[in-house]
Amino acid sequence: MNKAKKEIINLLKKETRLKDISLEVPKDPEHGDYAFPCFQLSKNMKKNPVEIAKELSKTLKPKKLIKEIKEAGPYINFYIDKQELAKSTIKNILSKKENYGRSKPKKEKIMVEFVSPNTNKSLHLGHVRNGILGESVSNIIEFSGSKVIRTCLNNDKGTGMTEAMLGYELFHKGETPSSQKLKPDHFVAQCYVDFKNEEKDNPDLKEKVQQTVKRWEEKDKKTRELWKKLTGWVYKGYKQTYKEMGFEFDKRYFESKIYKKGKDIVKKGLKKGIFVKEEKAVKAKLEKYNLPDKVLIKSDGTSLYMTQDLYLAKLKYEDFKIDKSIYVVASEQDNHFMQLFKILELLKLKTAKENIHLSYGLVNLPQGRMKSREGNIVDADDLIKEMKKLAKKEIKKRHKDISKKEIEKRAKNIAMGAIKFYMLKFDNVTSFTYDPEESLSFEGETGPYVQYAHARISSILKKYNKKIPKKINYSLLNTDDDKKLIFLLSKFPEEVENAAESYKPHLLARYLLDLSQAFNEFYHECPILQSDEDTKTARLNLILSVQQVLKNGLNLLGIEAPEAM
Numbered sequence: 347m348n349k350a351k352k353e354i355i356n357l358l359k360k361e362t363r364l365k366d367i368s369l370e371v372p373k374d375p376e377h378g379d380y381a382f383p384c385f386q387l388s389k390n391m392k393k394n395p396v397e398i399a400k401e402l403s404k405t406l407k408p409k410k411l412i413k414e415i416k417e418a419g420p421y422i423n424f425y426i427d428k429q430e431l432a433k434s435t436i437k438n439i440l441s442k443k444e445n446y447g448r449s450k451p452k453k454e455k456i457m458v459e460f461v462s463p464n465t466n467k468s469l470h471l472g473h474v475r476n477g478i479l480g481e482s483v484s485n486i487i488e489f490s491g492s493k494v495i496r497t498c499l500n501n502d503k504g505t506g507m508t509e510a511m512l513g514y515e516l517f518h519k520g521e522t523p524s525s526q527k528l529k530p531d532h533f534v535a536q537c538y539v540d541f542k543n544e545e546k547d548n549p550d551l552k553e554k555v556q557q558t559v560k561r562w563e564e565k566d567k568k569t570r571e572l573w574k575k576l577t578g579w580v581y582k583g584y585k586q587t588y589k590e591m592g593f594e595f596d597k598r599y600f601e602s603k604i605y606k607k608g609k610d611i612v613k614k615g616l617k618k619g620i621f622v623k624e625e626k627a628v629k630a631k632l633e634k635y636n637l638p639d640k641v642l643i644k645s646d647g648t649s650l651y652m653t654q655d656l657y658l659a660k661l662k663y664e665d666f667k668i669d670k671s672i673y674v675v676a677s678e679q680d681n682h683f684m685q686l687f688k689i690l691e692l693l694k695l696k697t698a699k700e701n702i703h704l705s706y707g708l709v710n711l712p713q714g715r716m717k718s719r720e721g722n723i724v725d726a727d728d729l730i731k732e733m734k735k736l737a738k739k740e741i742k743k744r745h746k747d748i749s750k751k752e753i754e755k756r757a758k759n760i761a762m763g764a765i766k767f768y769m770l771k772f773d774n775v776t777s778f779t780y781d782p783e784e785s786l787s788f789e790g791e792t793g794p795y796v797q798y799a800h801a802r803i804s805s806i807l808k809k810y811n812k813k814i815p816k817k818i819n820y821s822l823l824n825t826d827d828d829k830k831l832i833f834l835l836s837k838f839p840e841e842v843e844n845a846a847e848s849y850k851p852h853l854l855a856r857y858l859l860d861l862s863q864a865f866n867e868f869y870h871e872c873p874i875l876q877s878d879e880d881t882k883t884a885r886l887n888l889i890l891s892v893q894q895v896l897k898n899g900l901n902l903l904g905i906e907a908p909e910a911m
Contacts, residue, residue: 349434350380509541604654626646768792822881822885
């Protein structure tokens, strides 16, 4: 929360005795910088909110950053001393630098599970959105003071992985990713696709899949060796993609290591009467909780995702004593997680105090673009490659004289910034179509637009090429453009706090767009290097503050803040 808002809230708390104060930001600056609606007091005071506003406005006295207090109907409007706000905000940013907006450390431990792929395929567009959301939420929560543990569950057993293994045996035996000049996870995905294509003409292969699954569960040596070889290739490929995307994990979990313990939990629940047995299958009866019943162990004795999730929730707590456990998983699994959390409650297992499903909508590409080997899902690596190619084209158009190495560096920053920002500017529950060309535009609601604002400031500071004086005449930052920028800068800590509390990075992305737009308006209206010395000093310190906040915000979204574009 910014200093000015904090002062207003403290003043109102003292005067009204309310524990929670809700402020609004008037659309018209004539009505102040913040407004307090008196409706929230009328019930207790048994008075008309207009009367309350009149009385309160007389007793509330302006102080420090609060310049003026006025009543307007049922509202009390607060006007901030812009000169004092400029001084307080700029000093705060330039002294704290990369820590501006960071909250004090909390004791709270939060685990965020994201990406969590099936290991028979390479990572796809859905994993890209998942990972970007998971990484940015982790960054924001961490910046807000909590200890964060980033984790990934690898679904490395079962039908899909077995089909990839059989595809290898049938069509690719003796081959390696290197011999086929394929990225390791793409090679395994090809084995899977080839098997699925063969299965269409040869349905008897389904029986072979079940036999191989059984041999794997019985720990047959040859089956396990082949499984280890293929999963090893997959993880090697994933590692490359994670590095490219900037995803890091503190802990990795594997379905193959936990599925049996999940079965044990279900069997104990059955003995206690929490679950029931119907037609040899074990079920959780959930209809009385307005949820569909859930099968936990199938009639043939095999487990499901839900089975392992029960043990995994327990294991996460045992490993890290977490307070909250966040699962970043697509909205198709909304029901699954409502069922999981209810079953955990019924079992009374020791798990995190709060389990949260961070659901997100689907992401598509414009029709006809970038089909994968499966023909309907877009590979993450192909998307990154395509975006870098488009970024290089844009860079070469703008710059004729930069080195190949510099083009590569800039292309990566711009491409990844474009992908990540586009995915994060939407509320996570929203489904959307990802447009590669639109996301790369240097204009509009894009990552490159925000990155370019940062790079433009770097260019101005490079041109100045001297140490910026720290003695500032804040009264010179008096234009509407100055004031708008300063007010936005002061709001950054509050925006981070809101994004952390709601697990919604799009709030921060929208803020960065507003800040970039305000800077661009300022840049076009207010001369910087051409001004007199005192105004120049004030404005250089102001844009240095804008640059720092843009960098802090972009970093929280997992995006580079480049010096040049």
